[in-house]
Amino acid sequence: MEFSFTEEQKQLRRSVREFAEGEIAPHVMEWDEASHFPVEILPKLGEMGLLGVIFPEEYGGAGLGYIEYALAIEELSRVDGSIGLIVAAHNSLCSNHIYKFGTEAQKKKYLVPLASGKAIGAWSLTEPEAGSDAGGTRTTAKRNGKHWVLNGSKTFTTNGHHANTCVAMAVTDKSKNSHGISAFILEKGMKGFKAGKKENKLGMRASETSEVIFSDCSVPEENLLGPEGEGFTGSLKILDGGRISIAALGLGMAQGALEAATKYAKQRKQFGQAISEFQAAWLADKKDVRFTRESSMAKLFASEVAVKVANECVQIHGGYGFIKDYPAEKYYRDVKLCTIGEGTSEIQRLVIARTLLGKK
Numbered sequence: 200m201e202f203s204f205t206e207e208q209k210q211l212r213r214s215v216r217e218f219a220e221g222e223i224a225p226h227v228m229e230w231d232e233a234s235h236f237p238v239e240i241l242p243k244l245g246e247m248g249l250l251g252v253i254f255p256e257e258y259g260g261a262g263l264g265y266i267e268y269a270l271a272i273e274e275l276s277r278v279d280g281s282i283g284l285i286v287a288a289h290n291s292l293c294s295n296h297i298y299k300f301g302t303e304a305q306k307k308k309y310l311v312p313l314a315s316g317k318a319i320g321a322w323s324l325t326e327p328e329a330g331s332d333a334g335g336t337r338t339t340a341k342r343n344g345k346h347w348v349l350n351g352s353k354t355f356t357t358n359g360h361h362a363n364t365c366v367a368m369a370v371t372d373k374s375k376n377s378h379g380i381s382a383f384i385l386e387k388g389m390k391g392f393k394a395g396k397k398e399n400k401l402g403m404r405a406s407e408t409s410e411v412i413f414s415d416c417s418v419p420e421e422n423l424l425g426p427e428g429e430g431f432t433g434s435l436k437i438l439d440g441g442r443i444s445i446a447a448l449g450l451g452m453a454q455g456a457l458e459a460a461t462k463y464a465k466q467r468k469q470f471g472q473a474i475s476e477f478q479a480a481w482l483a484d485k486k487d488v489r490f491t492r493e494s495s496m497a498k499l500f501a502s503e504v505a506v507k508v509a510n511e512c513v514q515i516h517g518g519y520g521f522i523k524d525y526p527a528e529k530y531y532r533d534v535k536l537c538t539i540g541e542g543t544s545e546i547q548r549l550v551i552a553r554t555l556l557g558k559k
């Protein structure tokens with residue numbers, strides 16, 4: 200099996216990196232603070248083919264594969280995870296659902312503008328009462344002549360406010376449980392279809408996350424996406440591809456964080472040398488810091504445990520842990536100070552090591 204990148208893939212990585220460093224990096228904090236959805240970079244993302252990476256050229260896409268797609272998401276997320284998330288939800292959730300399950304007419308009408316970057320896509324599965332248990336969808340779609348009438352609401356839809364096209368799941372036959380959920384294509388401006396509250400989030404703040412509301416929303420029957428009743432099973436297949444992009448998103452952000460930490464550790468000087476040069480044994484040999492072992496141990500243990508507990512607290516809240524309606528995200532942000540203030544955890548370890556080794 201061949202795992203090395205081709206010249207074309209290396210070139211793609213270079214050009215996305217150049218774009219991310221040149222046109223995204225200067226704005227990341229400003230967009231994060233203002234929760235600004237960066238509409239201004241969408242045309243450029245489209246021009247570069249990043250809004251249709253995995254779709255054939257005949258549908259307006261770049262005609263590339265998942266390796267190129269993951270490379271692009273990784274490079275964007277190395278600089279700003281929000282941009283990676285916008286591109287991921289657009290490509291592998293909304294557009295891919297239409298590509299995998301749409302009719303030829305649906306692909307021409309909706310996929311071509313999405314893949315060529317002329318439209319933005321969103322994908323709505325999650326509901327307030329149906330998160331991990333997405334089969335518990337409550338939004339309904341009832342047939343009315345040549346239309347379906349949708350009622351209900353979705354939560355946590357990425358690109359919810361700016362999307363021109365949204366793929367949403369709704370119950371068409373409650374008696375069939377998960378085989379009674381269908382997928383529909385919605386267009387911005389359809390009567391009875393609107394984006395609701397935009398969430399005020401812990402992170403990924405330049406990527407918008409919002410409610411999507413259906414109030415007697417009349418959808419033409421030709422906008423049923425895939426076979427009736429197979430929207431949920433289809434969604435699980437779509438998530439198989441989507442999760443690859445979330446893995447790439449994590450990898451890109453980890454890469455960015457590693458580079459930032461390495462750069463800082465080489466520059467920052469304490470005790471007369473760069474902090475990247477410190478080793479416990481070196482410090483135990485050279486330094487004489489007057490802390491008691493017990494206070495260092497108590498501080499190290501309690502602050503590290505507090506960070507883990509706050510992390511679990513966000514995890515237990517699921518998506519709600521990521522937004523500001525609950526205290527979880529604030530504990531998560533604030534508690535970090537405990538591993539830094541009055542001596543970082545690394546410093547506490549040095550202190551403890553020195554006392555254990557009997558060094559002064």
Ligand SMILES: Cc1cc2nc3c(=O)[nH]c(=O)nc-3n(C[C@H](O)[C@H](O)[C@H](O)COP(=O)(O)OP(=O)(O)OC[C@H]3O[C@@H](n4cnc5c(N)ncnc54)[C@H](O)[C@@H]3O)c2cc1C
Nearest residue numbers: 322323324325330331355356357514515516517518519521
């Ligand atoms: C920034 C952001 C963007 C998102 N974008 C989208 C999007 O574009 N489209 C979309 O449809 N959704 C989107 N989501 C929703 C996301 O997929 C859900 O938040 C996620 O599936 C979890 O659902 P929940 O938030 O309701 O948490 P819950 O399902 O209520 O989970 C709460 C806790 O219970 C645990 N739990 C639940 N069931 C089990 C079980 N069986 N076993 C063990 N533990 C369990 C969970 O792991 C979690 O720790 C987004 C969410 C966020 C925060």
